[in-house]
Amino acid sequence: MEHSETEIKKHVKVYISVFAALAVLTVVTVAVSYLRLPFHQAVIVALSIATLKASLVALFFMHLISEKQIIFSILLLTAIIVAGLFFLPVASV
Amino acid sequence: MSGKNHSHDLPFWRKYIFSVDHKVIGIQYAITGLLFLLFGFSLMMLLRWQLAYPGQPVPFIGHLFNESMMVGGIMLPEFYNQLGAMHGTIMVFLGVVPLAVGGFGNYLVPLQIGAPDMAFPKLNMMSYWVYFLGGVTMIASFFAPGGAAQSGWTSYPPLADIATTGQTMWLIGMIFLITSSLLGSINFIVTIVQLRAEGLSFFRFPFFVWAQFVTSFLLLLAFPPLEAAGVLQLMDRLLHTSFFLPSGLVVSGNVVPVSGGGNPLLWQHLFWFLAHPEVYVLILPAMGIVAEVLACNTRKPIYGYKAMVYSVIFIGFMSFIVWAHHMFLTNMGTKMSAFFQITTMIISIPSVVILTALALSLWGGSIRFNTPMLFAVTFLPMFGIGGLTGLPLGLAAADIHLHDTYYVIGHFHYVVAPGTLFALFAGIYHWFPKVTGRKMWEFLGKLHFWPSLFFINGVFMPMFIMGLAGVSRRLYDPIQYAHAQPVQPLNVFMSICAWGLGLSQIPFVLNFFGSLFFGKKVDANPWEATTLEWSAPSPPPHGNFSIAPQVYRGPYEYSVPGQKHDFWPQAMKEEN
């Protein structure tokens, strides 16, 4: 990770933009909820917006966009396993 | 360890009690683990009296137990259930894993990778003391009103939700133990990846290191759901939630005054999500130990090292998607049942690859039949029996008849008892010289091995027959049902073998302590082995290596043609 002054100042600009995007998305997700969409649609919209917000936090605040491969490998493994934890129990009762 | 505190400057309590040295912590884990193994085994030796002679007062010591445990020396059903639940909990979580991972792993992994210590020494120390706290909580639960947890080591609700206070202490104890495990697993992963010596690539690791590496991922990712489940069960018990309590539950004629709407199967899914990978936590370090002992005592490389590495990685991954084979009888529907049967059958393949590779490693070897080798070689057929008997359990059609019978108990004990425990004994005899600078006495070692082998098979082999006869697990009165009566003589035989197995450990205890003081002193490499721990002194000093090692070759360069000696240490630059 580059720590030169210009690099950091670039990062700071990114942080501010991401903050603005997150604020906007928060307002959007709350506004959509007032539309009282049918349940399945509401779930897809809410989770999509949440995933987008989470990705912004992960990629830019947590610097994942420039992170090393070993970190990605661990996260990918975790994602696959937690997916199993989400879908297999509810399919099995 | 930053080089600031030299160990000879530290006061006693910081050098031996609250040490951050991985070797001291490893020994702490090992001794504590061994003591818990003894305690957990004693619970079972006591329980087996009731199974052999139901309703008879326990001789000699029966009067020592208070009225809530035994009346007139006769075991009460509640106490029987406590013995059963705590035997399982203590052996798995306080005994085997702390010894195999906390003990062997902590002590050997930094040495085998040429590191001065673990990546996070203070975290390592904390892991041990949190484990210790968890253990104290578990033992203290015996003195809670109503006694210790008594709903099986599996703690299924609704029963566990409404059980006595001991169950709450079990849950709190588990939270301590899981936390300890999580901190430890982070340490292992970071240490193995980051602190390897120069030249030690991943495919030059001793198989033991690979086994501990995969095990750490299992602990890291599988334990948290059980921690979450524990919190939910605590909420059910203390805050009267209904996570696991269905609507309309009636206990002793009264409707339970909760909101209902919960699902007992939720607990089962979250529990087994951990508990299945947990059984691989129990076996992988053992396989690692066997590989090391076999290579050294056959004076040959391990056959199929690469296949074993790919297999152990594959096992690690698959272990996360087989868990519901413990739940075939919960009405999951044929699609999900088929899914879990298939994954379970698939996971048996890499296990067989590893077992076969280890067995083939014996072929053409120049075999030393010392005590570690006896235990390590025996692991192979014993684990084989354990694994083969698991196959009918993994297939739902057969499991319908065998689930919750003694067949299951026979299966998993074969894997853990003559399997893992024998491998751990092999490890103790093999590495005792490294840790203490002295060898254990061969004679007492063999006196420990042969009776143990006989009695341990005597305890567990008849269980398959009992299970096939339809005898359920966890029965207080073994002759309550007509179909169990014809096989009751087996219970007597098994109990006598269990007590014989207990007596067979006496040579080991005598050997262990006797050799500490009077064993033959040895140098750094008494077994003429190749891996890095044998190039450090016996015992290694704080910081392990006076010069950071450089690795030049693989871990099992034995009997290399053209070398003068039949072993070529990993860190030796020149010819040997």
Place this chain on the structure above:
Amino acid sequence: MSSPGLIRYISKPHPVTGVTNSKLGIWCFLASEVMLFGALFSAYILLRTGAPSWPRGSDLLNVPLATLNTIVLITSSVTMVMAWASLALKDFSKYRRYMGFTILLAFTFLVVKGFEYGHKFEHHHFPSTSNFYAIYFALTGLHGLHVIGGIIVNSYLLFPGSALWKTEPEQFMGRVECAGLYWHFVDLVWIFLFPVLYLL
């Protein structure tokens, strides 16, 4: 060549993996936290799909207050990363300001949460009232405990722990970065908690 007995890659990254020990360690820890909260979300899925009826979150819970808390937490994530950036720019007093703000915002989150919980208890809505409330309290309660944990760590890094900046600035920056990763994760969990519990 490293001196014997010294643990390497505390401040400098490993030449092959490219990360420091603590960076790898904290990501492993976060992976385990994904599994922890994932299990609770899995419980939520199982309980809700198995229930004959399930209330709408917005009918029972205070959406405006929670939206405010969402903004509070997102802002605290920004101040946290700015604290780290300040150290990268070698501006220690800026670091202290941003870290202080992060802790303050975290406290704000807890205070708002306290109002929410208090309101629920006043109206006799407890975890035992229904499974909706049970999982609501379980998820937000565990999340709240993690917020408290973050406050403790960040306070340490703001006060006694900040002495390390003078002797080992790179190591201290690494610690702040790791604390930041943890704090962003706490924010991440809330990003999913909020719509799932309050809006669906």
